[in-house]
Amino acid sequence: MDTQRLKDGSVLIIGAGLAGLFLALKLAPRPCVVVSPAPFGQAASSAWAQGGLAAALAPEDSAQSHAKDTIAAGAGLVDPIIAMLIAKDGPARVRDLLELGVAFDRREDGSLALSLEAAHSYARVARVAGDLAGREIMSNLIKAVQACDHITLVEGVAARALLQTETGRVGGILAMNGKPIRLEAEETVLATGGSGGLFRVTTNPVEAAGQGLGMAARAGALVADAEFIQFHPTAMDLARDPAPLATEALRGDGAHLVNQDGTPFMSAYHPLADLAPRDQVARAVASEIQAGRGAYLDCRTAIGAGFPEHFPTVFAACAAAGIDPRNDLIPVAPAAHYHMGGIVTDVWGKTTLDGLSAVGECASTGVHGANRLASNSLLEAVVFAHRVAERLRETSLSGQAGGDAPSILPLPKEARQLLRSEMTAKAGVVRDAAGLTSLIDMIQDLKAQHGSTNELITASLIAEGALARQESRGGHYRSDFPHELTPAKRSFVTLDIMR
Structure with missing residues (x-):
């Protein structure tokens, strides 16, 4: 098996969407390697974002109002500290994107043309050419990273598992690029996107099937609120x-x-x-x-x-x-549009595993709660990518890399299509115990046939979390438990606990 160790002090970033590329830019001058299973920009949900990026930029608006709307939309599960954090940082991150050449729509007087979206108290969504925000932001980021000497871009590498030392520290990934390859790194960041591809009806690239969440869960990372899927x-x-x-x-x-x-x-x-x-x-x-x-x-x-x-x-x-x-x-x-749950991180993007950070949709920062406020996803991605970069840019890394990882194959196409149909039917907009129990049994059957693939681990986390949450809240609606419980509680699990 081919083994490649990143040069000392380099950060390995898995995923080339908005979060991964913005992080890479902000890490300068620390060297980093960004890997993607597909050509850059082609398998990233960020490029498909139409609404734009929410930020309190209007004179009548405020970070306090934005945070308040975020908390209200999240149906009792939003961390108010994180809501205020992203609301305060939002305008600065929009200015970063403007400096990178993103041509947000403007009014005749030159001010940003901000749009109103559902559950926002003010017009605060910055857009590009109406509905081209994601594509244009990604286009500018790709141009910027291609011009940076500290960033190495690697296409065609699909991460399968995290390498871990005997102490549990993450030291890179086991991946495929036509053949198995080990990429060893002192610090690894998952920016792998969401889980919409696990559902038959989704707005996400079908490649976005919870692989990063599955890898982190298998390695022992804490996972939060996996049951909360936002259906557009x-x-x-x-x-x-x-x-x-x-x-x-x-x-x-x-x-x-x-x-x-x-x-x-x-x-x-x-x-x-x-x-x-x-x-x-x-x-x-x-x-x-x-x-x-x-x-x-x-x-x-x-x-x-x-x-x-x-x-x-x-x-x-x-x-x-x-x-x-x-x-x-x-x-x-x-x-299926956005996964509110994910890999638990602190306010600096650090997971519960040494050597591993997470950013973007695969992470759970506590800002989205049970129901993400419209256009907060791109905002969270750039705010936390900036914070991860601040933490890692000047930090002395451990010097530890490598470790062991199980060999994990992807789920075969026919089995994946079956899984997608069952996830939409039984873990979709409306759920109940009978459907979720049947879904969990089917997932176990698929594991018996194909092993515990990353897709099946993530599907299990979603389905079992939905079965355990005997209430309706935000994006999670149980027809057999149609009311909210008091007090509101987030869910935190590891794969060992779930088993």
């Missing part, structure tokens, strides 16, 4: 995998959810109607579909003729399906 209420129901996203900014600009005869329905479900929190909107959309009335996004009046210019990504997806959103309704359905 307006994925476009166009029979595509993954499902194209109809950004929430459409509703922020006045579009309405209607059933098949054009009747708006959200006011019957929530006093905030179309701008209700995502979990409420997702369940309402699911209910309308289940009742046979269908669910559609009506943008004809609110967006109208300006659709191609203001929302080019959504317009292109509609056009490919033969839909003209200037004149037609857009069919929508809920889809």
